[in-house]
Amino acid sequence: xxxxxxxxxxxxxxxxxxxxxxxxxxxxxxxxxxxxxxxxxxxxxxxxxxxxxxxxxxxxxxxxxxxxxxxxxxxxxxxxxxxxxxxxxxxxxxxxxxxxxxxxxxxxxxxxxxxxxxxxxxxxxxxxxxxxxxxxxxxxxxxxxxxxxxxxxxxxxxxxxxxxxxxxxxxxxxxxxxxxxxxxxxxxxxxxxxxxxxxxxxxxxxxxxxxxxxxxxxxxxxxxxxxxxxxxxxxxxxxxxxxxxxxxxxxxxxxxxxxxxxxxxxxxxxxxxxxxxxxxxxxxxxxxxxxxxxxxxxxxxxxxxxxxxxxxxxxxxxxxxxx
Numbered sequence: 201x202x203x204x205x206x207x208x209x210x211x212x213x214x215x216x217x218x219x220x221x222x223x224x225x226x227x228x229x230x231x232x233x234x235x236x237x238x239x240x241x242x243x244x245x246x247x248x249x250x251x252x253x254x255x256x257x258x259x260x261x262x263x264x265x266x267x268x269x270x271x272x273x274x275x276x277x278x279x280x281x282x283x284x285x286x287x288x289x290x291x292x293x294x295x296x297x298x299x300x301x302x303x304x305x306x307x308x309x310x311x312x313x314x315x316x317x318x319x320x321x322x323x324x325x326x327x328x329x330x331x332x333x334x335x336x337x338x339x340x341x342x343x344x345x346x347x348x349x350x351x352x353x354x355x356x357x358x359x360x361x362x363x364x365x366x367x368x369x370x371x372x373x374x375x376x377x378x379x380x381x382x383x384x385x386x387x388x389x390x391x392x393x394x395x396x397x398x399x400x401x402x403x404x405x406x407x408x409x410x411x412x413x414x415x416x417x418x419x420x421x422x423x424x425x426x427x428x429x430x431x432x433x434x435x436x437x438x439x440x441x442x443x444x445x446x447x448x449x450x451x452x453x454x455x456x457x458x459x460x461x462x463x464x465x466x467x468x469x470x471x472x473x474x475x476x477x478x479x480x481x482x483x484x485x486x487x488x489x490x491x492x493x494x495x496x497x498x499x500x501x502x503x504x505x506x507x508x509x510x511x512x513x514x515x516x517x518x519x520x521x522x523x
Contacts (some may be wrong), residue, residue: 214238214271214272214360214362215237215238215239215240215269215270215271215272216229216232216237216238216239216240216270216271216272216273216274216362216365216366217239217240217241217242217263217266217267217269217270217272217273217274218232218239218240218241218242218273218274218276218366219241219242219243219263219266219273219274219275219276219277219286219293220242220243220275220276220277220278220282220286221241221242221243221245221248221249221251221252221259222243222248222276223336223337223340223444224276224333224335224336224337224340224345225241225243225274225276225277225340226241226248226251226252226340227337227338227339227340227341227342227343227345228274228276228333228340228343228345228366229241229252229257229366230252230255230257230341231340231341231342231343231365231366232343232362232365232366233255233256233257234343235343235365237362237365238258239257239258239365240257240258240259240260240265240266240269240270241257241258241259241260241266242259242260242261242262242263242265242266243259243261244261244262249261262291263286263291263292263293263296264291264292264293264296267293267296267297268296268297268298270297270298270301271298271301271302271358271362272301272302272303272304272358272359272362272363273293273297273301273302273303273304274304274306274331274366275287275293275303275304275305275306275307276306276307276333277307278307279307279308279309279452280307280309280310280313282307283305283307283309283313283317284317287303287305287317287320287321288320293326294320294321294324294326295324297324297326299324299325299326300325300326300327300358301325301326301327301358302326302327302328302329302355302358302359302362303317303321303326303327303328303329304328304329304331304347304349304359304363305317305328305329305330305331306331306332306333306347307332308332308381308384308385308388308452308453308456309332309381309456310381310456310459310460311378311379311381311382311385311460312378312460313378313381314328314330314350314377314378314380314381315376315377315378317377318330318351318352318376318377327351327352327354327355327358327359328351328355328377329349329350329351329355329356329359329363329377329380330349330350330351330377330378330379330380330381331347331348331349331350331351331363331380332347332348332380332381332383332384333345333346333347333348333367334346334348334384334387335368336444336445337444339368340366342368343365343366343367343368344367344368344369345366345367345368346367346368346369346371347363347367347369347370347371347380348371348373348380348381348383348384348387349363349370349371349372349373349380350372350373350374350375350376350377350378350379350380351375351376351377351380352375352376353375356372371383382460385453385456385457385460388450388453388454388456388457389454389457389468389471391428391450392450392453392454392457392471392474392475392478393470393471393474394426394427394428394429395428395432395450395474395491395492395494396473396474396477396478396494397426397429397474398426398428398429398432398433398492399432399436399477399492399494399495399497399498400477400494400498401419401424401429402415402416402433402436402495403495403498403499403502403504404498406504406505406506407502407504412436412437412507413437416433416434416437432490432491432492433492435490435492436492436495436506436507437507438507438509439506439507439508439509440490440509441486441489441490441492441493441496442489442490443488443489443490444490445490445491446487446488446489446490446491447478447481447482447486447487447488447489447490447491447493447494448478448482448487448488449491450474450475450478450491451475451478451479451482451487454471454474454475454478455475457471457475458471458472458475477494477497478491478494480497481493481494481496481497484496484497484500
């Protein structure tokens with residue numbers, strides 16, 4: 201396994217396209233523009249296109265509009281169904297990108313799908329890099345996302361320096377599509393379990409009478425700390441469940457993890473328990489809230505009073521990000 205750090209791309213770099221100007225896609229596209237890379241971005245929302253255009257990007261409405269202009273297209277959409285639509289739908293990239301172009305598929309999906317996409321794109325003379333990302337909106341905005349990439353060597357050769365236009369680290373994990381999604385699946389297993397554990401632990405501490413702010417500070421400086429605990433608990437302390445990464449994302453992602461494990465005949469009791477917590481929280485009508493809202497399931501169960509926005513501490517605020 202190798203990785204490299206970002207370098208500034210020269211203004212003469214080939215052209216990048218970004219499909220999906222959400223919190224991560226917009227950050228990635230703007231990072232590329234800042235690094236002097238000619239960049240097209242598409243999104244159905246006019247507001248997202250306007251933001252991108254005002255920052256110097258070429259904003260278009262559909263993947264079909266950017267496809268002919270781009271040597272590499274980063275597809276940062278919600279799920280597998282949207283990815284397939286972008287690749288092979290009526291307004292899709294296949295058949296419209298230049299021969300030898302590269303698609304970087306970055307949604308969290310079942311690892312069995314990228315090899316199928318790779319074969320279908322090859323029929324159109326295109327390469328696929330199976331390239332899920334991690335780092336969330338904050339890292340995307342800084343051009344510092346981690347890309348868990350796999351694909352044929354010629355795909356990486358064709359992509360050249362354009363991967364560095366939006367990434368901080370690009371891990372080359374293998375010569376076949378699917379390996380990147382496997383690694384992302386393991387990351388999501390850990391992220392989902394850690395968030396659920398953080399919510400459970402905070403609910404336990406509050407139920408037992410601990411001061412939640414002091415509890416957070418102590419755990420962040422003790423062996424029980426995890427990155428997710430440090431990152432998500434401030435949302436609970438602030439009473440702010442604005443969805444930076446929603447509960448329903450982990451309903452989906454841990455579902456992918458469990459489906460893959462079932463095919464492998466591999467038990468995942470911790471992931472299964474965490475998945476049930478996200479499902480229960482979603483069933484309460486909280487699926488669109490931040491994933492730290494799992495703590496509300498425990499609060500409802502035990503009659504806990506959680507910190508509210510008006511009284512929440514701000515001193516413990518940390519940088520917010522997605523997995």
